[in-house]
Amino acid sequence: MTDTSTIKSDIVIVGGGIAGLAMAARLAGRTAFTITVLDSDRAPEAPDEALQLRTTSLNSAALALLEEAGVMAHLPARFLTDFDRLEAGSRDAPDALSFSAEDIDLTRFGVFVENERLRHALWQTLEAKPQVTLISESRLSSLQRHDDHVDGLLDDGRALDARLVIGADGARSQVRHLAGISSQQRDYAQEAMIINVRLTESPGHTTWQIFTPSGPVALLPLHDRQASLIWYDTPGQIQKRMGMDDDALRRAIVEAFPARLGGIETIIERGRFPIRRLHAQRYAGKRVALIGDAAHVIHPMAGQGINLGLADVVALAQALEQESDPGASSALSCYQRRQWPRNAAMLTGVEQLHHLFTLPFAPLRSLAERGLKSADRMAPVKRFMMSLATGQPLTTGKDQRDTRK
Numbered sequence: 001m002t003d004t005s006t007i008k009s010d011i012v013i014v015g016g017g018i019a020g021l022a023m024a025a026r027l028a029g030r031t032a033f034t035i036t037v038l039d040s041d042r043a044p045e046a047p048d049e050a051l052q053l054r055t056t057s058l059n060s061a062a063l064a065l066l067e068e069a070g071v072m073a074h075l076p077a078r079f080l081t082d083f084d085r086l087e088a089g090s091r092d093a094p095d096a097l098s099f100s101a102e103d104i105d106l107t108r109f110g111v112f113v114e115n116e117r118l119r120h121a122l123w124q125t126l127e128a129k130p131q132v133t134l135i136s137e138s139r140l141s142s143l144q145r146h147d148d149h150v151d152g153l154l155d156d157g158r159a160l161d162a163r164l165v166i167g168a169d170g171a172r173s174q175v176r177h178l179a180g181i182s183s184q185q186r187d188y189a190q191e192a193m194i195i196n197v198r199l200t201e202s203p204g205h206t207t208w209q210i211f212t213p214s215g216p217v218a219l220l221p222l223h224d225r226q227a228s229l230i231w232y233d234t235p236g237q238i239q240k241r242m243g244m245d246d247d248a249l250r251r252a253i254v255e256a257f258p259a260r261l262g263g264i265e266t267i268i269e270r271g272r273f274p275i276r277r278l279h280a281q282r283y284a285g286k287r288v289a290l291i292g293d294a295a296h297v298i299h300p301m302a303g304q305g306i307n308l309g310l311a312d313v314v315a316l317a318q319a320l321e322q323e324s325d326p327g328a329s330s331a332l333s334c335y336q337r338r339q340w341p342r343n344a345a346m347l348t349g350v351e352q353l354h355h356l357f358t359l360p361f362a363p364l365r366s367l368a369e370r371g372l373k374s375a376d377r378m379a380p381v382k383r384f385m386m387s388l389a390t391g392q393p394l395t396t397g398k399d400q401r402d403t404r405k
Helices: 018-030 060-068 115-127 174-178 235-242 246-256 305-320 329-357 362-376 379-390 397-403
Strands: 006-014 035-038 055-059 081-083 085-089 097-100 110-114 132-135 140-145 150-154 159-167 183-199 206-210 217-221 226-233 264-280 288-290
Touching (some): 006 150, 018 035, 018 060, 018 305, 055 060, 055 115, 060 110, 060 305, 110 115, 115 132, 140 174, 159 174, 226 246, 264 329, 288 329, 305 329
Parallel strands (some): 006 035, 006 159, 085 206, 159 288
Antiparallel strands (some): 055 110, 081 110, 085 097, 150 159, 183 226, 217 226
């Protein structure tokens, strides 16, 4: 039987991924708004001890957001892996560009954590918030925006009544579509293969990336001698490797990855996903806002996807926290002015890096590698790039305190 009840909240967040749940957690901790989160998937279950396939990096700004919201209390420390060094280069010069957290007076750049563990921790945090309602396995089917509220329908017949709808529903965002917000999209004709392995030796606390003509290969260090290997290539080559048995895949890894990887004890799991770029024409409209992948999808080589989404969370929350009406146009315009140019610059920079290191003409690739070495010798360039990695502006202590108000 169709449910004809009405879900009434100040804010409805469509999408129960990391960005959407973090948005709810931040607002619940700092405002009195009532919040409903709609997710098309099932509620996350507690992952077992086995390593999950998808892993993300959280920079220091993202960690500060999650710590304040109480999320880190639900993430056991044994599943978090600090990284304090980032290196990039070629097979001939693997550490041509090298960043140390110590160079900007930090003990670490951030941590690596499995996506599903983080999502489950966020869900647990929100279950304890009386002003938050979590609704799983529900999809938004229609949206009508008015001057003072938003009406909508779910696929099960229930109605929505809110003052603001936040789209956190991924690259194929239904909110973006229903709000009539266009986007620029591009398919890189490339895929990323994720290969989770257990190594014979600990990978330490350095994450590294090696550029090749077909795309980068990278290592993300994880707990218990485990690591996530990321291998970018054409869909055809990725398909071929997905079909290899473990021994053949291990040999292919040894041939393609630098010797610093060391021995592979076990191949745990493998997966693949396409590489695309997306940027919404705008992040806000009448009583609607977009965050995370609904607003932008960046090439994953920079490891900034989740961090950009969580930066959206902070920026939008800061704009809303001073308002009695969360759908006020002044707040949404403030969010748009702050985040769209920042994310546009990051998307452009990473795209240029991708093109530079996948050039088919070898002398130009060599020039790009020499450029990395030059950047490594330029302290201001390194400090700027490290500030992007941490999510923190390079300012004085007083300025940093002011930006968190």
